[in-house]
Amino acid sequence: MAFFLVRPAGRTRSEEMRIMLSEQIAEIKDRIETTGIGLRDALAVLDMMVVDKQTEAPGFVSPYETFQDLNKLIDQTVHGAKVERFRAKGGRKPFHTLEIQSEEGEILGYLNMVYLRRRIPFYYLVYVEVMPPFRGMGLGQKILRVFMEFAKERKAVGLLDNIIPPEEETYEIYTKLGWKKIGNFIEGGVEPKTGNYMVFVPDSIPTEKFKIELPRILFGLRKKRSVIDMHDNEDMVGRTIGEFRSIYGALVQLFGAEIESGIATPLMRFMFTRLVTKLLGFRRRIASLIGYTGGESLEQISLSDPVKNLPIQPYAIWRVERNHAGTWGDVEILQTLPRELKEEPTFFIEGLPLYERPYLREWKKKSETEELWPLTISHLLTLGFDPTRLREFRLEGIDYIFERLSPHFFSSIVERRRFLRSIEKSLANVRFRGTRVRTNLPLAVFQDRGNVYVLRRKVDGVHSQEALDQLRTASHLREMNRAAGIEATLLNTLDDVKRWLRLRGQGGLRQVTEELTHFVSWDIEKNFPRIHVDDLGVSLETLWIA
Numbered sequence: 001m002a003f004f005l006v007r008p009a010g011r012t013r014s015e016e017m018r019i020m021l022s023e024q025i026a027e028i029k030d031r032i033e034t035t036g037i038g039l040r041d042a043l044a045v046l047d048m049m050v051v052d053k054q055t056e057a058p059g060f061v062s063p064y065e066t067f068q069d070l071n072k073l074i075d076q077t078v079h080g081a082k083v084e085r086f087r088a089k090g091g092r093k094p095f096h097t098l099e100i101q102s103e104e105g106e107i108l109g110y111l112n113m114v115y116l117r118r119r120i121p122f123y124y125l126v127y128v129e130v131m132p133p134f135r136g137m138g139l140g141q142k143i144l145r146v147f148m149e150f151a152k153e154r155k156a157v158g159l160l161d162n163i164i165p166p167e168e169e170t171y172e173i174y175t176k177l178g179w180k181k182i183g184n185f186i187e188g189g190v191e192p193k194t195g196n197y198m199v200f201v202p203d204s205i206p207t208e209k210f211k212i213e214l215p216r217i218l219f220g221l222r223k224k225r226s227v228i229d230m231h232d233n234e235d236m237v238g239r240t241i242g243e244f245r246s247i248y249g250a251l252v253q254l255f256g257a258e259i260e261s262g263i264a265t266p267l268m269r270f271m272f273t274r275l276v277t278k279l280l281g282f283r284r285r286i287a288s289l290i291g292y293t294g295g296e297s298l299e300q301i302s303l304s305d306p307v308k309n310l311p312i313q314p315y316a317i318w319r320v321e322r323n324h325a326g327t328w329g330d331v332e333i334l335q336t337l338p339r340e341l342k343e344e345p346t347f348f349i350e351g352l353p354l355y356e357r358p359y360l361r362e363w364k365k366k367s368e369t370e371e372l373w374p375l376t377i378s379h380l381l382t383l384g385f386d387p388t389r390l391r392e393f394r395l396e397g398i399d400y401i402f403e404r405l406s407p408h409f410f411s412s413i414v415e416r417r418r419f420l421r422s423i424e425k426s427l428a429n430v431r432f433r434g435t436r437v438r439t440n441l442p443l444a445v446f447q448d449r450g451n452v453y454v455l456r457r458k459v460d461g462v463h464s465q466e467a468l469d470q471l472r473t474a475s476h477l478r479e480m481n482r483a484a485g486i487e488a489t490l491l492n493t494l495d496d497v498k499r500w501l502r503l504r505g506q507g508g509l510r511q512v513t514e515e516l517t518h519f520v521s522w523d524i525e526k527n528f529p530r531i532h533v534d535d536l537g538v539s540l541e542t543l544w545i546a
Helices: 023-036 039-049 070-079 139-156 169-176 205-253 256-261 268-287 296-300 339-343 345-350 360-368 377-381 407-428 464-473 473-486 487-505 507-515
Strands: 003-006 082-086 095-100 109-114 122-132 157-160 197-200 326-330 390-395 398-407 435-441 444-448 453-458 462-463 516-524 530-534 537-540 540-546
Touching: 023 039, 023 268, 039 070, 039 205, 039 268, 070 537, 082 139, 095 122, 095 205, 109 139, 109 205, 122 139, 139 157, 139 169, 157 205, 169 507, 197 345, 205 256, 205 268, 268 377, 326 462, 339 345, 345 390, 345 453, 360 377, 360 464, 360 487, 398 407, 407 435, 407 444, 407 453, 407 487, 407 507, 444 540, 462 540, 464 473, 464 487, 464 516, 487 507, 487 516, 487 537, 487 540
Parallel strands: 122 157, 435 540
Antiparallel strands: 003 326, 082 095, 095 109, 109 122, 157 197, 326 444, 390 398, 398 453, 444 453, 462 516, 516 540, 530 537
């Protein structure tokens, strides 16, 4: 089946809904200049407004181009940046830190390193981060050079694990600066099985002496690696929380008049909703980090009651200067879609019923209401996710789901579809721990007003993470899960499937396999897993790859 682009012939919504993105950017521009918020916060606000730099759409005018001299200001900031050193303090005792600071004291990037004493002293470079608006401008190389000079002064070896994927442009940043693969210093050139270690050895350290000491260095590092990662995760969480607090403060400044008057404009609601959904996504990601035990520290970000009571605006409603709506999909599906959907995708899809997933059902049950609207920022914080991302759609007797995605996932959707199509036949005759596995391909993709929606068949299942959460927390499932080992069955099946996918996604498709999501068979009405129990044990009924 073909998967191609169709552009709508016209639009039907009234002119008052045709809010131009350029008008909104101009409004934010005036507010930023009036309030005088810092450059880093201003850029973060702009990036959120255009939904993570969704610049590929025809007719799109970058906000950086709208602000006169903004690129020049960024260049000046980068040129005037300096690197400051900080010794470990308090709970950050294992770390020494280098920070890239602007002349105004804003942090543009940082480097974490750990000193590990051996016969030859060495510093393990844990992490280098440059803030998104300032990447590709040489700041990464600048802070690495300072680190290397630091190592020379201390007559210490620099060691790092290069986690940059080989296909990325910055993969060779270390070799270009004089770092060498660790295999160059190991007899026979055999590198450790885990990690992609690289070293910087100053001229003051004899190579032969370093080669003798290297096995002890690697052994000691492996012993300390989990502790190092734990402290680095704590440090990353703390820094990110600080960034969220800073952006929240900037938004409060920008929309101070509306907050004080109680007038909630669509732009204001969109910006605060974007911030909160990003915050919730961050909270979900860090839950599995080594050394991080919960979301309690996120309470440091305290939202005011007027902000909490804002009705949410989770999707963009403004258009770019030229019509850029498009629909990609199978011709058989596209021919049957309603005209209203193809002409105004955003408003049609956002008007559909919410997908009644277990998370949402449980929340509605606890809140003792079937009436969700208007959803507020406070509702999102209580739920822990945005329920409007998933919408149910019925067409010619078949149930579908629309999912709203961040625009930066758009290009990966086509690649994901191509990969899933290629493995469909291979999956037809194979089972994983007794579970049949099927694909759930994107049938159509809609891009409109900065929003991206994916259409898929509705399956009798839930996301694997939601299934795990229900097995661990739902009172009617916990004991059964413990007795029958359903969670272990699910995790083991997922591991087998992911391993099988990785083997078929080697090379350039590695990123595609990592972005795939998995759904397991589930009775939504009863909030109960669909499983088979026989003499061989427990197995899932079906697992879908999407």
